[in-house]
Amino acid sequence: MSWKGFFEGIQSFFEEVAFAPFEALRSMELSSWWGANVMSWLFLLIGFVAFIYWMRELKAINERGEEDRSQTSHSYLG
Template sequence: MMKSFFEAIQWLFERILFAPHDLMRFTELKNWWIANLVNWVLWAIICYYIYYWTIQLKIFKDNNEDEQDTTAHSFLK
């Protein structure tokens, strides 16, 4: 009973959940650019949100809504 349960978990991970990783692994052998397209897309998304975040920080700082309390810890006094 327990052995079949763990084999089902193994099947789920190996056949279903890791399938995209296997696809990228096999694609890398044929074309490096296609295999790393996912990485470049994720980097573009990260860069966009870092830019968005810094713009939002600037907006709050310009409106004096940014509270900068450097005495949050006793050792910073």
């Protein structure tokens, strides 16, 4: 097996297997705006849920007082 064959195998995998769902979405693009943007909505939803989770964790840490808020908490600040 040569390096060329190795890289052609990677190309074949991604073109025919890994990106198959995106090809299906691209074929749906002209028929429905919602269908064409389903991945964008999915990523937006994941980001929103992660943001809410992170804000709740920060609030819980703040309420427990675990964070050192003094000005010299880091050596480069003092």
